[in-house]
Amino acid sequence: MALIEIQNLSVAYGKPARPVLDRINLSIDDGDFVCLLGQTGCGKSTLLKMILGAEIPNKGRILIDGREHHQPDRTRGYVPQKYALFPDKTVLGNITFGPEVTEFNLFTRFTPRAFSRRREIRDEAMRYIDRIGLHSRDAHKYPHQLSGGMQQRVAIAQALATHPRILLMDEAFSALDPGTRKDMQRLIRQLWRDTGVTVIFVTHNTQEALYLGSRVIVLAKDSPDAGAQVVTDLSIPQPCHEHQIPTLVHHLEHASGSARAPEIAFATA
Amino acid sequence: MSFGFQLVHARPSRTTSLVLSWILFCLGVSLYFYTSQRRHHDNPEDRVMPTLTQMIHGMTNASTTPAEDDDSTAPDNASLRQKFFTSMLWKDTVATSRRFIYSILLLIPAVLLGLHMGLFPYVGAFWLRFILFFDKIVALSLLPILFIVFGIDELSKIMLIVIGVTPTIILDTFNLTKGVPDEQIVKAFTLGASDFDVAYRVVMRQIMPRVLNGIRLNLKAVMLFLFAGEMIASTDGLAYRIALLRRHMGMDVIIPYVLWVALLLFLVDLGMRFLNRKLHPWFQAG
Numbered sequence: 241m242a243l244i245e246i247q248n249l250s251v252a253y254g255k256p257a258r259p260v261l262d263r264i265n266l267s268i269d270d271g272d273f274v275c276l277l278g279q280t281g282c283g284k285s286t287l288l289k290m291i292l293g294a295e296i297p298n299k300g301r302i303l304i305d306g307r308e309h310h311q312p313d314r315t316r317g318y319v320p321q322k323y324a325l326f327p328d329k330t331v332l333g334n335i336t337f338g339p340e341v342t343e344f345n346l347f348t349r350f351t352p353r354a355f356s357r358r359r360e361i362r363d364e365a366m367r368y369i370d371r372i373g374l375h376s377r378d379a380h381k382y383p384h385q386l387s388g389g390m391q392q393r394v395a396i397a398q399a400l401a402t403h404p405r406i407l408l409m410d411e412a413f414s415a416l417d418p419g420t421r422k423d424m425q426r427l428i429r430q431l432w433r434d435t436g437v438t439v440i441f442v443t444h445n446t447q448e449a450l451y452l453g454s455r456v457i458v459l460a461k462d463s464p465d466a467g468a469q470v471v472t473d474l475s476i477p478q479p480c481h482e483h484q485i486p487t488l489v490h491h492l493e494h495a496s497g498s499a500r501a502p503e504i505a506f507a508t509a
Numbered sequence: 510m511s512f513g514f515q516l517v518h519a520r521p522s523r524t525t526s527l528v529l530s531w532i533l534f535c536l537g538v539s540l541y542f543y544t545s546q547r548r549h550h551d552n553p554e555d556r557v558m559p560t561l562t563q564m565i566h567g568m569t570n571a572s573t574t575p576a577e578d579d580d581s582t583a584p585d586n587a588s589l590r591q592k593f594f595t596s597m598l599w600k601d602t603v604a605t606s607r608r609f610i611y612s613i614l615l616l617i618p619a620v621l622l623g624l625h626m627g628l629f630p631y632v633g634a635f636w637l638r639f640i641l642f643f644d645k646i647v648a649l650s651l652l653p654i655l656f657i658v659f660g661i662d663e664l665s666k667i668m669l670i671v672i673g674v675t676p677t678i679i680l681d682t683f684n685l686t687k688g689v690p691d692e693q694i695v696k697a698f699t700l701g702a703s704d705f706d707v708a709y710r711v712v713m714r715q716i717m718p719r720v721l722n723g724i725r726l727n728l729k730a731v732m733l734f735l736f737a738g739e740m741i742a743s744t745d746g747l748a749y750r751i752a753l754l755r756r757h758m759g760m761d762v763i764i765p766y767v768l769w770v771a772l773l774l775f776l777v778d779l780g781m782r783f784l785n786r787k788l789h790p791w792f793q794a795g
Contacts, residue, residue, distance in 0.1 A: 313699065316699055326693065341701050341702040341703070345706070346705055346706065402699075
């Protein structure tokens with residue numbers, strides 16, 4: 241059975257109701273790297289928020305491991321584009337926050353057992369800091385002292401520190417300069433391969449989606465007043481060859497730009 | 510149109526800025542003593558504008574001898590230190606500080622209430638409308654009612670401050686809580702935090718420096734209500750003394766008292782600013 245099952249999901253905002261998503265049906269397998277691709281305002285971030293549980297759909301339901309979730313929790317890690325890190329905590333504090341609140345509540349964190357366990361958590365966090373390519377002297381810096389790329393690296397480490405089954409990333413690299421962006425894409429591919437986490441990655445950049453994803457899902461609207469639907473669902477051959485990308489980009493941009501999706505019948509691995 | 514010199518882009522030197530910033534002080538002080546001199550020249554008995562000697566004399570008395578209505582007197586051979594601790598100035602300062610500290614402590618529940626209102630929709634729905642209404646009541650207009658209900662002792666004065674200042678602090682904290690980005694709260698939940706972890710370990714820690722700044726801005730309001738209460742119904746305190754001395758035109762003590770209060774408030778504000786910087790090194794204003 242699929243890890244994430246989206247059944248007949250419809251979302252509309254405001255009064256009179258303005259549809260955003262229209263009857264989405266998807267099933268996402270364990271270990272997939274899914275890129276949600278679409279133009280600005282097509283509802284891809286809304287879909288991510290629904291999977292996250294931060295918002296509740298009007299119709300339909302989302303099952304994760306066969307169960308509905310009504311609020312965000314530890315099964316799904318989250319890396320937003322902005323405000324990803326807690327500004328009041330150091331890099332180390334940000335990464336250890338997850339494991340600490342998972343194991344100790346507001347009162348038990350002051351017990352002797354918590355103190356020794358906290359040291360282990362800190363050691364593990366230091367290993368994460370090393371793994372995402374930060375220097376150990378950065379551990380005690382606050383987020384505002386780091387560059388945008390460094391902040392997103394820490395945000396990824398923070399999300400992975402609690403070992404979630406699913407990692408949701410919302411335009412996580414969109415605010416970064418191209419060079420840093422490339423590095424980050426390599427990093428997330430590497431982490432995905434190493435940890436086997438299921439990633440859902442929202443982006444409006446077709447090349448990014450093709451480079452990263454093992455599966456690319458394009459959302460688009462028929463008309464401005466209609467909700468977005470899945471117009472293309474594409475599995476990317478592994479590994480994706482550089483020379484294939486231009487053709488795929490052409491196809492996908494045609495798909496997300498025009499209303500009707502062309503049939504794409506190739507490219508299953 | 511140009512004036513031949515820059516206004517917005519002007520760059521005064523350090524010395525110029527320093528000199529400019531002290532001009533009004535010097536002007537005010539010299540104008541005072543000039544007028545005081547003139548008045549004493551015309552009428553040596555003038556009580557409205559005491560000279561520097563008179564003020565120093567008045568303050569020396571105030572800080573070494575007990576108030577006239579105070580029974581506890583230091584023995585004649587007491588040291589200067591003992592004299593100070595039984596003096597009028599010291600006792601008034603202690604009385605006012607005590608009330609001030611109580612009122613600041615009572616702002617802690619206000620901050621917590623604002624936090625919960627902003628974060629938990631049920632709590633917000635329950636309190637918000639009432640607090641908004643309460644905020645609009647002119648606290649000083651309640652003063653007679655407070656004296657009738659709570660009597661004229663400490664409680665009514667502290668209640669006046671609570672009623673006057675807490676709604677502002679509650680609403681300020683509420684707005685700050687609402688201003689915390691959703692991403693932060695969602696993120697905390699995905700990391701396994703509980704509702705109370707989010708409230709106290711994520712949101713409260715983030716808004717704390719701004720809350721402290723809000724309290725700093727409201728220190729004057731706290732003092733205003735405190736002084737109103739002391740002036741109308743009290744038997745000690747700095748404002749009580751100022752109001753009492755007004756009856757026999759004791760300007761030689763009133764003016765130093767006013768400056769003393771300003772100095773105390775300035776020190777409290779400075780202390781809170783320092784504390785804020787020490788506790789929240791990650792916080793940059795703006």
